[in-house]
Amino acid sequence: MNSGELISCIVPVYNGERFVSEALDSIFAQTYRPIEVIVVDDGSTDGTPEILARYGERIQRFRQDNLGPAAARNRGIEMARGKYVAFLDADDVWHKNKLERQMQRFTENPELEVCITYKENFWESERRSEETRLKQQDHPFIKEHPGFVCQTLLACRSVFDRVGTFNESIRIGEDTDWYARAGELGVTKEVLPEVLVYRRMHSNNLTLKATKEDRLSVVVEKFKRLRASSRDEGEMITTSSEKATDKPFN
């Protein structure tokens, strides 16, 4: 039985004074217990340390020089004592049933190693014009969708021994890289089709600063792995004339 297992909730934060309380409060509002909350302050220069201090012993705090989200998450994994690990970014919010619903899935499927949920984006006032425009366009970004990001993840701690931790050389997209590596190793995964994470769009989102080069860096890592393993993946694109040559008797 999985019920009653400790979940380590890891929150990396960098200059998160504006929203970090809301994020932490959504962890403490979880219907699931027991939990431990680990906050890794990635070298904040704003009022984040003072806000974290208010939580006293309810959170475990660790402060490091600014090394980026992947390194902060990895530090949290090192500190984690739980059999399960979950992540929340300092500007996002969990639904109060998030951990409980995911732990139900682990209880019902003992083979499960990774459970992610759907997420929904929400907009702060300074990005309201973007929200309005995307709604008018009926853009999929405005709708609930599977969240292949860290904030939705609940994973067995042991899966990080198998897949490894987050790639600290990737500036943005370390979560995508991790999910890709987990997929390549056949990690047992389930996508719970319920919105249990709310991702905030505001003026300073790190992911909205993602560039094409960031996206390419994740793909480049994938090709490095492919070359190292000599695995043959991908679908060869052929033209109709080539197909005809391949199958002369059709």
Place this chain on the structure above:
Amino acid sequence: MLNENTRLITDDQQVAAKVMDGEAILINLSNGLYYSIAGTGGMIWSLIENGYSLEEIADTLSRQFSVPKQEVISDVRQLASKLLSESLVTVGDSDASANTDSSLPHDVSTSYETPTLKKFDDMADMFALDPPLPGLADAPVIENPKRSQE
């Protein structure tokens, strides 16, 4: 239709590309599909990016690798048609001229190899709704918002 004067245009908003060890790696940002062009793909992609027509690409490869141009032009046309069918390029103005001034990447392969295009969809779900997304971030961003109430 494609002919030897055709120049392909890369869509920088939609497609990100990098040449790595002679191989071109492309990603379509709007759907999360990504591609590799092996063989002499990296060089061909660089020539496309620099506005070379299909014939000029074939000329360049033919000279570089000492292979008959007729052999190369057929490969280049087939690759162009595949890139078009995957919406990785569009057909541009044949009357434009190529940017022959910019230095092309040194191709690591010593012999000509037929370019092959491969498509990968294993990360499409993960990339599909994660920035950067074309058309997402063009709303004005206020750099110093008023702090919300805490």
